[in-house]
Amino acid sequence: MIHMHVGEAKRVSIAVDEMLAKAEEVLQRVWGYSSFRPLQQEAVLSALLGRDSVVVLPTGGGKSVCFQVPALCLDGLAVVVSPLISLMKDQVDALQANGVDAAFINSSQSLEAQREIASRIREGRLKLLYVAPERLLTDRMLDFLRSIKVSLFAIDEAHCISDWGHDFRPEYRGLRVLKERFSNIPVHAYTATAPEHVRRDIVRQLGLVDAEVLVGSFDRPNLVYRMLPIDNRLQQIIEVVKRHPEQSGIVYCISRKEVERTAGALNSLGIKAVPYHAGLDDQSRRRHQEAFIRDEVDIVVATVAFGMGIDKPDVRYVIHAGMPKSIEHYQQESGRAGRDGLESECVLLYSGGDILTWKRMLDPLEPSARERALRALSSINNLCNGALCRHRSLSAYFGQDLGVDNCGACDVCLGELDQVEDPITLGQKILSCVLRLDQRFGADYTAKVLVGANDRRILQAGHDQLSTYGLLKDEPLAAIRQWIEQLIGQQFLMREGEYQLLRVSPTGARLLKRELTPILTVPPKRTAAPRRTIAENQSWEGVDRGLFERLKELRNREAQLRGVPAYVIFLDTTLRELARVRPSSLSVFRRIKGMGDQKLKDYGQLFLDGLDAYCATQPLTRDVLTPVQPGTSGPSATSPPGQSAPNLSAAAVSSFEYWRQGMTIEAVATKMGRATSTVFGYLTDFIHFEGITDPSPWVPAESIPIITAALKASEDGRLKPIFEALEGKYSYEAIRLVKLCSRDEAIKHE
Numbered sequence: 001m002i003h004m005h006v007g008e009a010k011r012v013s014i015a016v017d018e019m020l021a022k023a024e025e026v027l028q029r030v031w032g033y034s035s036f037r038p039l040q041q042e043a044v045l046s047a048l049l050g051r052d053s054v055v056v057l058p059t060g061g062g063k064s065v066c067f068q069v070p071a072l073c074l075d076g077l078a079v080v081v082s083p084l085i086s087l088m089k090d091q092v093d094a095l096q097a098n099g100v101d102a103a104f105i106n107s108s109q110s111l112e113a114q115r116e117i118a119s120r121i122r123e124g125r126l127k128l129l130y131v132a133p134e135r136l137l138t139d140r141m142l143d144f145l146r147s148i149k150v151s152l153f154a155i156d157e158a159h160c161i162s163d164w165g166h167d168f169r170p171e172y173r174g175l176r177v178l179k180e181r182f183s184n185i186p187v188h189a190y191t192a193t194a195p196e197h198v199r200r201d202i203v204r205q206l207g208l209v210d211a212e213v214l215v216g217s218f219d220r221p222n223l224v225y226r227m228l229p230i231d232n233r234l235q236q237i238i239e240v241v242k243r244h245p246e247q248s249g250i251v252y253c254i255s256r257k258e259v260e261r262t263a264g265a266l267n268s269l270g271i272k273a274v275p276y277h278a279g280l281d282d283q284s285r286r287r288h289q290e291a292f293i294r295d296e297v298d299i300v301v302a303t304v305a306f307g308m309g310i311d312k313p314d315v316r317y318v319i320h321a322g323m324p325k326s327i328e329h330y331q332q333e334s335g336r337a338g339r340d341g342l343e344s345e346c347v348l349l350y351s352g353g354d355i356l357t358w359k360r361m362l363d364p365l366e367p368s369a370r371e372r373a374l375r376a377l378s379s380i381n382n383l384c385n386g387a388l389c390r391h392r393s394l395s396a397y398f399g400q401d402l403g404v405d406n407c408g409a410c411d412v413c414l415g416e417l418d419q420v421e422d423p424i425t426l427g428q429k430i431l432s433c434v435l436r437l438d439q440r441f442g443a444d445y446t447a448k449v450l451v452g453a454n455d456r457r458i459l460q461a462g463h464d465q466l467s468t469y470g471l472l473k474d475e476p477l478a479a480i481r482q483w484i485e486q487l488i489g490q491q492f493l494m495r496e497g498e499y500q501l502l503r504v505s506p507t508g509a510r511l512l513k514r515e516l517t518p519i520l521t522v523p524p525k526r527t528a529a530p531r532r533t534i535a536e537n538q539s540w541e542g543v544d545r546g547l548f549e550r551l552k553e554l555r556n557r558e559a560q561l562r563g564v565p566a567y568v569i570f571l572d573t574t575l576r577e578l579a580r581v582r583p584s585s586l587s588v589f590r591r592i593k594g595m596g597d598q599k600l601k602d603y604g605q606l607f608l609d610g611l612d613a614y615c616a617t618q619p620l621t622r623d624v625l626t627p628v629q630p631g632t633s634g635p636s637a638t639s640p641p642g643q644s645a646p647n648l649s650a651a652a653v654s655s656f657e658y659w660r661q662g663m664t665i666e667a668v669a670t671k672m673g674r675a676t677s678t679v680f681g682y683l684t685d686f687i688h689f690e691g692i693t694d695p696s697p698w699v700p701a702e703s704i705p706i707i708t709a710a711l712k713a714s715e716d717g718r719l720k721p722i723f724e725a726l727e728g729k730y731s732y733e734a735i736r737l738v739k740l741c742s743r744d745e746a747i748k749h750e
């Protein structure tokens, strides 16, 4: 603890304000971003103040800015340690496109190129140097760095230093010499995935001194998660691909063989996809990866070997055609979608068969490692079968509370999983069958008893005499099997021992007493198109799609000309904003997010001409600088009719008539033969898209003013605190409906 006089403290705080103002000016001038994101500001400040730090931000959270901005504000050279050449190249490309003098150094470069970089450093021009750890740690390099002024060391993918993490790299271990040899230069560590114990290990391994540890939210709100049991794998993959024409996507498979098979099948159906796995030679791998980055091919089908070196920001979907190994792996792999912050889809297809495949692959491991791997596998299996909000479950796994009740961005919250009518009774039936079997059988056997199968083993054991034999004879075996998984996922049942025998847990005992309700879903109907999320509709709000496409062509042509990936020129977010604002002058152009000085100079006029040409043929307003107002939906006045109209499911639309008649949620649920949770989703659509402002048909009139007052009093509109402030007297549903109906609330918070 440092003690200061009041005057001194004041001086420090003024100095801090000045530093931050400078950092913001750089962010605006170079990157074209108007403000820092949560935690970026703290991370930047700790770098500016020269304090060691560990920064954990999810993929796409904006870690690079945390050290790149300070690198430009401080004197000297920032040295960035990065594990892979392709990552370095991407970052250096992007920095150069923003007019920043940056370079990477590696063994593939000629001596001359390296000498040239060294002289840029000596002249004090180069601001950022990217280097791999093994290269950095050579005596020559360390001696060189001693002879110049280094502003900071930034260590990317810092979890690689810890063998407790999921991606240990021994060469990272040597990095502790940095603090030993350069004790007065701050070291900053950045990573997307580091639970508490790994963070502590990073501090220890690097020998950081009084490090500031900053941990962001693990949630990725722009990702829509869907987890579906496999019924026809290829068909399910194709459905997702078709939702994203001409967009980049990754399909992950467990084995090389499946990669080849899936890529082949897609190609034979006319969907262009390239395979990627460790069995391909270096050259093919590089070629396929390059084709993907350059948008020459939309889809990569890959084993998990793919992705570590990929920073492509506009991957719009990630499909897991098989179960990932663990929740950490899932978070990382699915996290490759939507780095640019635009809505993207993550679909996980799972099956019991995949679990068996993994188990077989784990066989050769030594017992303790195998045990750990099996636990990780069962966590992800439970997540899939949990049928609880996916965002919430993922956050909870990483020890964070999501804080919202309905995420609006997963299959569960979007009401795409239809629940069975009476889950308590169904759950009781299954649990009592487990008890009747003396908790001495596995899931498959139990399901067969419940369906009343004519199985030799069952008959021999006399289990056809049990009262629970054939108790669910009208249900498909696969559905029963799924419910058992869901009951395990929700901790009503446990699997025990080598033979994975089912046991009723204490939670299960409470279900038997009808004290708790499980979530049990009916198998998804294949024809039901997934619903578009509200966020997705909002991000297109006011965007002229035709213009967006035109600008995209322009960008892609320019990218080809310059031999760089398209996203290095402009991200899709920037193009969308251009197509929404439609600047008519360079000064308005400058106000577009992502438009730094250098890009304005390089591409401003070109895109302005493109805009002029397009707008000359269309009656479009220009310079629409008002921000999008989320929540106030409906097709924008300037878009061609129909084009940006929200895409609702047919079922939702067919419910609108009932809502208009003022029918209650229960009545509509009965009428449509769907769960109340499902039709509640339809009702929110109705309110949203028809601009309804009066919730009284669905919320008791006397409660509306009370809930409204609580909403007004709330700082951020999060439902849970409001629910608690109202002492649980009003349901989440009621609060949500009132909130939806009060437009200004929607603008403020949604």
Ligand code: ADP
Pocket (backbone or CB within 6 Å): 033, 034, 035, 036, 037, 040, 057, 058, 059, 060, 061, 062, 063, 064, 065, 313, 339, 340, 341, 571
């Ligand atoms: P990470 O390394 O954490 O995965 P990146 O540094 O690649 O994330 O940033 C993700 C995306 O967010 C990039 O497109 C980046 O330009 C953008 N970004 C970063 N900071 C901001 C900001 N303050 N405002 C707007 N966009 C930002």
Ligand code: ZN
Pocket (backbone or CB within 6 Å): 388, 389, 390, 391, 392, 406, 407, 408, 409, 410, 411, 412, 413, 414
């Ligand atoms: Zn959810």
